Amino acid sequence: MSTDYLKRILTSKVYDVAIESPLEPAPLLSRRISNTVLLKREDTQPVFSFKLRGAYNKMANMAPGARARGVIAASAGNHAQGVALSASRLGCRAVIVMPTTAPEVKVDAVRRLGGEVVLAGESFSEAYEHAKKLEKKEKLTFVHPFDDPDVIAGQGTVGMEILRQHPDEIEAIFVAVGGGGLIGGVAAYVKQLRPDIKIIGVQTEDSDAMLRSVRAGRRVQLTDVGLFADGTAVKLVGEETFRLARQYVDDFVVVDTDAICAAIKDVFQDTRSVLEPSGAMAVAAAKQYAAQHKLRGKTLVAIACGANMNFDRLRFVSDRAEVGEMREAVFAVTMPEQRGSFRRFCELVGERSVTEFNYRMADDGDRAHVFVGLQVSAPTEPGKIAAHFRKNGFDTLDLTHDEFAKTHLRHMVGGRSRQAANEVLYRFEFPERPGALMRFLNAMNPDWNISLFHYRNQGADYGQIVIGIQVPAGEKKQFRNFVTELGYPHWNETDNPAYKLFL
Known part of the structure; x- marks a missing residue:
């Protein structure tokens, strides 16, 4: 079968419709991570994808x-x-x-x-x-999207082109993985001709069927998949693609939404092209892999595999790119409500650029709560900044990795309501389809009162919802059953310290 794939790829008929996509350097990104990053521009195909x-x-x-x-x-x-x-x-x-x-x-x-x-x-x-x-x-x-030898061979021509376009040393080729057709074809070709080149599969945290399958030694079916990187949202990988991945793939890198958004921005800055989330996964992984393995001076190839992006999703990408690149840190700071406190805090911020600043006096009048976003230049900085604030007398929470804070809280700072007794706070992901909210409201006990509601959708395939509901103490079990039976992804944020400070 292995030799068969070489023949299938070499005799593939793809060039009746496809172009030999360019392999282009990304100079700004390369300089920043001290390695040569080459982008295999499959986003330039007639349908903007491989x-x-x-x-x-x-x-x-x-x-x-x-x-x-x-x-x-x-x-x-x-x-x-x-x-x-x-x-x-x-x-x-x-x-x-x-x-x-x-x-x-x-x-x-x-x-x-x-x-x-x-x-x-x-x-x-x-x-x-x-x-x-x-x-x-x-x-x-x-026509199967991935689990077919002719389909796999067609995708394998991407690997054939990479070796022809760059015959010199390559440390690793990074490939986004959904069902496994692209990585199966690329790996089957590259590994037989250049076994020294590492083939690295890339998956998202919420759609990692291939990684789980390889680790388990059998195909693992996911119950749910994330929808942000919709091009790789596959619950069960193919039989043949799984076989090829086990045989040829060296390693996997798992990337999150923020890292993908940052990678989309990186590619835009170097090429002025906008990749879709799945198309930017390989770039995010190349950055992550280089940092983890302390690589310098190596050549890394990232397959930019698609650019079919909904325009309104760019709002979400822009909002999260700074956090994904660790260029923004967000904090909740408590300060005494006394003369000079605000100025003293601003002096501690110093010359840093402020990306967000929300201030709210607490109910007791003795303290104020500040939600502040600051530009940073290294992943280690948020912890150091938080420690600096605490050392100077300001209680501080580092919220840089708090999903509730990044998605909702920064847009909602305003204080608690004295009327919201027995309030529980839950964060939901509602599928972006008609009737999702009404299904929620119809299923909810009419005696429970909604005391807080915030909806946010910036072009993702799901809406981000945070809801405060007044649930009597004796009905908490009934409420938990309601949430479970509803079936929407959800998180209980009632004990989130940021909620207690600001909402």
Whole structure:
């Protein structure tokens, strides 16, 4: 099978539709992390993603009769566009099943390319199940997004190009992993010709099916997947891609949302291009890996695998990029409400740039609470700044890694309400679809009063909600059951010290 992949990749028909994407240096990022970072610009493909390589190679190698019946695919967006474009070039029908959470930019693109879009399910896995039913019903030919040798070979041409474009030393190639088609193809090619090059898979904290599977020695199915990096939101990896990952992938790096947002900004500063979250994962991982392994002077290749970004999601990316790059730290500071305290605190802040400052006098009138954001230049700085404030008499909480504080609190500072007795505070992620809030309200006990509500959605596939609800002491168990049965991701923030200070 291994030798077969070399032949399949070398004879792949991808260049009927795909370009040989450039391998470009990222000079600003390279200088900052003291390593040469090369970006494999798959975002420059006709559908702004690598996915058309595998889709076209599969369809071009189909028996004419199978292709003539029409094809069907399940995809969150990028594979869908690859199949739709390939179908238009090859003159056949294409039905694409996409999850209802797929970004609008991807749905519209598929329709423009002539694909018949069917929206079903909230994740790739649910869309896949629906597509398999339609396949049998309408006698269409299924084009799998990753678990097919022809698809894997098509994606493997990315690795072939990298070795041809940069025959010199490469420390590692970083590859975002969803179902595993891209990393399977790239690894199968590169490892047989250049076994010295490390292949590093990249996953998000909330969609790490391949990493869990490799560690377990068997395919592990996730119950839920995150939706921010929708292109890699896969609950179960492929059988063949899992086999290839176990055989060829050297290591995995897990990145979070803030690191991805920072990477999107890094690529924009170097190229003036905007990657989608999945497209920037490899860049985030290259930075993280270089820092962890203290690399200097090495060549790191990051596959920028897609750029199908909803424009309104940029609000979210911009807001989180500074934290992800550790350029912003946020703190809750308590100061005595006495003459000169405010000035003394500002003197401690010194020359640092202030990104946010919210001040609120406490109910007792003896203290004030300050929510402050400061620009920093190193990951170690927030702890040092907090210690500096405490040393000078100001009680301080470092909230730099507090999700509740970063997403909600900074926009809500205002103080507690004396009327909000028995208040519990919960943070939810509501799916961004009609009726999600009404489902919550209809399921809630009408005797419970909402005492605080804050909604925030900056272009992600879910809305960020924080809710204060007055629940009598004897009904706490009933409330916990309500929250569990609702099924939305949730976090109890009632004991969050920042909530106690500000809300």
